[in-house]
Structure formats: C-alpha cells, structure tokens
Amino acid sequence: MDNHCLHVCVQVVAVPLEKFVCNVEQDCPHNCTCIKRPSNLTFSVSCPAGTHDSLPDRLPNPDQPPPRIGRFQLNFSQSNIQTLELRRYLNKTIWIDLSRSKIHSIQKKVWKALSRIDHVDLSGNQLTVLPPFLASENITFRWLAIYENPLRCNCEDKWIRDWLLSLGNALFTPCYQCPASCASPDRLKHRNILYITDEDFCVKPNRVPAEVFAEVCGRGFVCVCVCVCVLVCLF
Numbered sequence: 001m002d003n004h005c006l007h008v009c010v011q012v013v014a015v016p017l018e019k020f021v022c023n024v025e026q027d028c029p030h031n032c033t034c035i036k037r038p039s040n041l042t043f044s045v046s047c048p049a050g051t052h053d054s055l056p057d058r059l060p061n062p063d064q065p066p067p068r069i070g071r072f073q074l075n076f077s078q079s080n081i082q083t084l085e086l087r088r089y090l091n092k093t094i095w096i097d098l099s100r101s102k103i104h105s106i107q108k109k110v111w112k113a114l115s116r117i118d119h120v121d122l123s124g125n126q127l128t129v130l131p132p133f134l135a136s137e138n139i140t141f142r143w144l145a146i147y148e149n150p151l152r153c154n155c156e157d158k159w160i161r162d163w164l165l166s167l168g169n170a171l172f173t174p175c176y177q178c179p180a181s182c183a184s185p186d187r188l189k190h191r192n193i194l195y196i197t198d199e200d201f202c203v204k205p206n207r208v209p210a211e212v213f214a215e216v217c218g219r220g221f222v223c224v225c226v227c228v229c230v231l232v233c234l235f
Contacts, residue, residue, distance in 0.1 A: 150183030
C-alpha cells in the first residue's frame with residue numbers, strides 16, 4: 001500500500017503546471033466560459049457572440065482557486081455592447097477583445113482603465129469620434145487596435161493623427177489595411193488618418209471649384225488658359 005501511494009505522489013509532482021486548468025462556475029457570466037490557468041497567471045472569460053448588451057457587472061475572483069494570483073483575459077468580441085462602462089475588474093485585466101461589437105461610446109474613466117491593459121482590441125466597432133483628452137492628458141496604450149471604425153475627420157479631429165503616431169508600434173496595423181481610416185467627410189473617406197495633412201483636415205467644404213480656379217489662375221498666364229478651358233468645357 002505504501003509503495004503504491006509513493007508511486008502516485010511521484011506521478012502528480014511530475015505533471016507540468018500548464019496541464020492544470022481550473023473551470024470556474026461561481027460568478028461566471030451566463031453562457032460564458034471561465035478558466036483559470038495557474039501556469040501563466042491568467043483567468044480567461046470568453047462569451048459567445050451576441051450574448052451581452054453590456055460588460056458583466058461582476059466576474060469570478062481571479063485569485064481563486066489557488067495557487068497563485070490571476071489576471072483576466074476577456075473575450076467579448078461580437079457582442080451587442082454599445083456603451084462601454086467602467087467595471088472594477090478592468091483593473092485586474094491584461095487582455096481584452098471587444099472587436100466587431102457595436103460600441104459607439106466609451107466613458108472617459110474606461111479609456112483610462114483600458115490604457116493600463118496590455119492588449120486592447122476595439123476594431124470593427126462604431127466609434128466615430130475619439131475624445132480629445134486622449135492627447136491632452138497623454139493617454140497611451142501598450143497595444144491598441146481601432147481599425148474598421150467609422151472615424152470622423154473634421155478639422156477639430158486633426159489631433160487624432162499626431163496622437164495615433166505617438167503610439168508608435170503600440171498601434172496595431174493589420175495586413176492590407178491601415179490602422180485607422182476616415183469615414184467622413186466624403187472627400188476623406190477611406191483615407192489613412194496617419195497621412196492626412198492639417199490642410200486636408202481643415203479644407204473649407206463650401207469652397208466651389210470656381211473659387212479655387214480663380215486663386216490658382218491669379219498666379220500666371222498659363223493658369224488662366226487652363227481655367228478658361230475648364231469653364232468652356234462646363235458649358
């Protein structure tokens with residue numbers, strides 16, 4: 001009996017730590033899967049597409065069951081979330097995927113909480129305007145994806161370009177796409193925000209072509225000829 005017990009104990013000690021996976025049900029959101037992996041200190045919460053209209057109010061304690069503490073890896077991609085609200089567990093989160101959801105609004109405190117997370121995926125949402133305090137308060141990210149959001153590119157939004165550039169390699173660039181593009185106005189639609197100049201951002205939308213021609217043509221005889229030809233063609 002003693003030899004048998006010794007043999008079993010040796011086998012348990014020899015099992016690699018990464019083989020230990022704990023499925024947690026207490027406080028796990030409905031229809032979601034909650035798994036703690038002591039080997040890499042993570043506590044993953046994954047929810048099926050379309051099952052949540054907001055972030056869950058609470059999640060399991062990431063430090064339970066022992067051994068070791070845990071940090072959340074949250075997968076809420078393809079959710080029905082529209083407004084991202086603050087949750088306490090974001091302070092214990094190292095990875096969050098909110099891609100391809102319906103987010104159009106993010107609270108200021110949430111932006112600050114997200115900036116402290118190692119990996120933040122907001123791609124494929126409905127964000128049209130980014131808040132200026134991201135630049136004025138020097139909010140940075142370790143890894144951020146915001147491509148495929150219908151961002152507005154008006155004159156008051158020109159700060160976005162410099163802020164995105166300041167993120168450097170932390171701003172994720174997908175294959176065959178730009179990291180952030182304009183959806184409006186029409187003259188800048190699908191343009192890469194990183195390469196739009198201040199003049200492009202702030203051109204007056206009500207300027208008619210004739211005014212532009214008059215400006216250019218006033219600089220020389222050759223330009224006057226071009227303007228005349230264009231006007232004749234229009235008629």
